Amino acid sequence: MYLQMNKSMKSILLGAFLMLSFITCQKEEITIGTEVSETFYVENEGASMRVLVEGNTASKTILLFVHGGPGTGSFFYNTQYISDNIEDKYAVAYWDQRNAGASQGNSNGEHLNLLTMTEDLKKVIQVLKHRYGNDTKVFLLAHSFGGILTTSFLTLENNQDLVDGWIVCSASHNYPLxxxxxxxxxxxxxxxxxxxxxxxxxxxxxxxxxxxxxxxxxxxxxxxxxxxxxxxxxxxFSEVVPFSLMDILKENAVDQDYPITSIFFNHGYSQNAEINNELRKYNFSDALRKVTIPVLTLYGEYDFVCPPALGESILMNVSSTETSSFLLPNSGHNGMFQDEYLFCEKVNEFINRHR
Incomplete structure (x- = not known):
């Protein structure tokens, strides 16, 4: 009786193992269409980083948001207006950097630095191309701290070969400046x-x-x-459209299932991390000469956090032959919300021209 039960158990375990192997070996379902919404995670150095892809993946064109912070997250950029006016034409990838948004993993204090985050960005782009095709065009959209991160990426080795354009929206490339x-x-x-x-x-x-x-x-x-x-x-300034991050949270947190605890924990940790002291020294002005891909700068006329003169510095230092800039007249530091019509119009024009 014991021997018989042992054989039976082996058969059950073998069947379960084969079933599990079959399931895990199946290729993950990847959607190519005009109204896609799918989430996956990219892992690197102890972090599991959330990427939400929405919109038109059939366009073979992806706009990758590189958010501010460190520690803010990309949930807030995923507005209905951007869905209606960009995602209908191209796919948009909302990436939560390590220790930001809904990204997971340990606190990874030793890996919360610009070099590792630059590697993170490269992996995210490689995963996007692997999922949606190596011929997929990828455009970076940097906001605030995302400017330092994308500049670090674009000026390192041959990284810029992975992307087709750089959109800088109220972002920094040189903290002392x-x-x-x-x-x-x-x-x-x-x-x-x-x-x-x-x-x-x-x-x-x-x-x-x-x-x-x-x-x-x-x-x-x-x-x-x-x-x-x-x-x-x-x-x-009466010209500036009011903006409140808390209003976005209240408006979208329930409908979009914001992981509030994760967002606030990650933000609090990152705001108090050593990376903030490290960033004080970064100056990529001279390194920008390595950048040859098309560049668009969008700055708010009343942005004091990242003043429009930063955009002028970028365009003066890159080696790109195709550059353009636009001043958002009703914006401070958050042009994608404060001048949303012009923001989407200029982003769409740039992508359509260079994809």
């Missing part, structure tokens, strides 16, 4: 607005702080306070 330009922009408008009698107390406080800053590279605490004043300054 960024701090200086933010300070200069705030001082210019502070003097103008004080003379006009607009928000005099607010602008006087900003002016005094900027005048107290050293000429050398700012400390993290100084840079953080400068960034706070840059964000606040948007509210002092």
């Amino acid at each position: 960024n701090d200086r330009l933010s300070k200069e922009a705030l001082l210019f408008y502070a003097n103008r607005e004080i003379a006009r009698g607009n928000y005099v107390n607010n602008w006087t406080e900003i002016k005094n702080f900027c005048l107290s800053l050293p000429e050398e590279i700012l400390s993290l605490s100084q840079a953080n306070q400068l960034n706070t004043y840059c964000t606040d300054a948007e509210d002092y």
Whole structure:
């Protein structure tokens, strides 16, 4: 009886093993169509990074969002307006960087650095091409911190051969220059607005702080306070369309199943990580000469976090022969929300021209 049961158990286990092998060896279903929505994870150095692909994968063209932060996540860019005005033409990949958004894994403090994140970006692009075809055109769209990350990627080895264009939306490539330009922009408008009698107390406080800053590279605490004043300054202009990240959370969190706990935990960890001190020194202005792919810059006219002069610096330093720029008249630091019509129009024109 014991021998008989042992054989039976072996048969059951063998059958289960064969079934599991069959299931795991099957190729993952990948959708090619005009209204795709699928999520997968890319793993590298202890991180499992969420990628949501939506829109028209049949176009063989993917716009890859490289979000700000570190630690913010890509959920917030996935608006209904972008779905209606970009995803109908091309596919959009919303990638959550390590320790951001819905990405998983341990805290990986030792791997939360620009070099590893540059490797992450390369792997994400390679996976996108593997899934949707090596002939798929990939365009990078960098926002805020995404500018440093994409610049690091594009100026390393032959990485830019993997992509077909670089869209820079209110993003930075040189943090010391960024701090200086933010300070200069705030001082210019502070003097103008004080003379006009607009928000005099607010602008006087900003002016005094900027005048107290050293000429050398700012400390993290100084840079953080400068960034706070840059964000606040948007509210002092009637031309700027109001923007609130919390409003986006309230509007979309339920419908889009935001993993709120994960988003806030990742953001909190990344905001306090050593990478923020490391980033203070990065200056890719000279390295930009290596960039030869088409470039589009989009900056908000009232962006003090990443002033429009950063975009001018990018275009002055790249070796690309096909460059274009556009100033978003009603935007601060978040042009994809504040000037959404112009943002989508310029992005679509650029992709259509170069894909």
